[in-house]
Amino acid sequence: MQRLIRAGLMFGNLFHVSSPALVERYNRALKHLTGKTTKLTDFHVDISGYSPEVGDELDDHLYLNHAGVNRQFILLSMDQRRCPLLNTKFSTSRGILQQFYAENEAQLFALTARDAVAGELVNSVYDVSTPARLFDIRRITIDADTTGGTVRDAKKLGRLVGRFKNDQDGWFDDVLIAEMIDLAGKTGDVVRNPVKLSNMAFDQRDFWTAHFGGMYIFQDVEHPAVIAPSGKEGLGELPLKYVFDARDRNRIAQFFELNGLTETIIEARGINSAAILRQKMDFILVDAVANSQADLAGATRGDMRRLARQHSDKLPPEFHALAALVNWAENGGPWPRIASDHPAYFYTLRAADTKDAALVNMLLAELAAKDIRQLFICHKELFYRTYAGWSEAKKAYVVAFLEAEYQADKAGARAALFGHDAPMEEPKPAKPDPVSDRIAAVGPWGAVRRR
Known part of the structure; x- marks a missing residue:
């Protein structure tokens, strides 16, 4: 560290x-x-x-x-x-x-x-x-x-000042005046200041918690669900009907679509989607070759292509799927069908412009954890945990990349990656409505179709 x-x-x-x-x-x-x-x-x-x-x-x-x-x-x-x-x-x-x-x-x-x-x-x-x-x-x-x-004393002094002003005998109440003087010495003039x-x-309806291995709770959406990527066994009975983990890729993808929470990087406006996908390919490549004594220090785009050729047998399906998507975007190649059960699927998404954009990007970072830049920006807790298990070569590459490409312009990097979304978007103050919301316990899923 x-x-x-x-x-x-x-x-x-x-x-x-x-x-x-x-x-x-x-x-x-x-x-x-x-x-x-x-x-x-x-x-x-x-x-x-x-x-x-x-x-x-x-x-x-x-x-x-x-x-x-x-x-x-x-x-x-x-x-x-x-x-x-x-x-x-x-x-x-x-x-x-x-x-x-x-x-x-x-x-x-x-x-x-x-x-x-x-x-x-x-x-x-x-x-x-x-x-x-x-x-x-x-x-x-x-x-x-x-x-x-x-603050407590100021409230009390304010009440005493009110009594002093409204009580016709206030000027003659020595105890009241003495108490006001004593409090004013601590708080200052609460009338003027x-x-x-x-x-x-x-x-707090939609949020992530580190408890129980990490859980994403979506209650304030049309079709509520809990997503526990590390596993849903042992969670017991919950007030929401639908609980998914990382193995339920189709259902998580359907949850995103039904609630309008994501969009594909290719379709997103205002970003260089091909460049973003190429960078994701680099991160996947580094993950694949990090344990093979490959020299990653100062690697250029040409070095990355050379590493991909030399270690083509180690490249996972995510790399090839994103490469096909870049080929379609830049060269008019055939449209690759990347279904939700494909390992590359969640690498192709980003959060849509909703109030839960930051939370969705955090979840996507966990579902596509080889994208170290998004993981660092959107889910630092998980980044630090996974960093500890990386090889020294990958640690050195990741730190050098983040220091050069992210630290230099954090706002610009977030804008280029997420467009409309600020990954640290804050929760909104609650409306002054005393009626508590009911937790929705049903959803539309039923039998889930393969995409």
């Missing part, structure tokens, strides 16, 4: 906590949330305030995310809003934090000037001991305050 860290591909863009004042504030917030403190005087934190160094020190990398639910956060500086979220357990968490920070930017900027803000992403579930419990997570709210309770954080709630 050191190669990834040196290239800025892992633990990159974290906020550096090095001043004694910030360390002291972090410890106050950490004590407030967890009862623990750190002895470190220099460490890095992500958007939620989680620090890999502190996790190592405490021997607990879930110290702000007990049991993987109701993630807590520590905000020391508004610069954290540009940081990644590490040890992600739910795909929606970073987007929720970003929106909360943006919505309350002025208030949080003022609060963090004097203290740390500590909070929690709250739902009604405190454990996910069974997969069915995931479906009880329906709405996420945010509870936050400074460690000194500035109100200290109030927006009450925000987020529906």
Whole structure:
């Protein structure tokens, strides 16, 4: 992993906590949330305030995310809003934090000037001991305050000011006035500068979770389903009728089509589809020859063609199918029939322009995991896990490619690959509708036809 860290591909863009004042504030917030403190005087934190160094020190990398639910956060500086979220357990968490920070930017900027803000992403579930419990997570709210309770005190002071103004004997109530003066010393003038954080709630209906081997839960689509690529055995009874794993390729493809969630790369507008497919072929080629002592360092397009010729016996069906598709696109060759049971099928797709585009691209990255660029962009948790098992030659090639081709222009690379889609699209705040949605438990599938 050191190669990834040196290239800025892992633990990159974290906020550096090095001043004694910030360390002291972090410890106050950490004590407030967890009862623990750190002895470190220099460490890095992500958007939620989680620090890999502190996790190592405490021997607990879930110290702000007990049991993987109701993630807590520590905000020391508004610069954290540009940081990644590490040890992600739910795909929606970073987007929720970003929106909360943006919505309350002025208030949080003022609060963090004097203290740390500590909070929690709250739902009604405190454990996910069974997969069915995931479906009880329906709405996420945010509870936050400074460690000194500035927001709480400001609310109380506001109520006291109201009493003072409306009570005709307020001027003569020495106890009331003394309490107001005491609170004002902590909060400042809440009349001219109100200290109030927006009450925000987020529906969590379509999401990925790292629990139980990784599950994609689609509830807010016309035809709901759960997709557990690593296997559906042992998940038990779930409130959705359709549960698929990586072996159910036809059914997953049909799920995508029925809900309008994907489009083919060839048909997508505004992208160089042939170039994207060629790059996918390169990644598949590298995967095939990485263990054959092939020299991948600084490989050019010509080098890739030479490697393909030399190791043609090792090339998998995905490579040949994409090559036929490129030949059709560039040279008018015959249209290749790539059915959903073909290993190359999911390499030919990208997410359509829907609210779930980021989640769909994340799922496609897992279903077509040899595309290391999409895997890194859309599913970093899986990328880091699979990277550990690669040969040294493949690790070196992948890091060099991502450093040169992605790190240099992240926004441009995402636009070229996904067009309309921003892979880190955030969940939308929940509508202020008190009526809870019913989980759909049926779908249209029945007998599944082969494509």
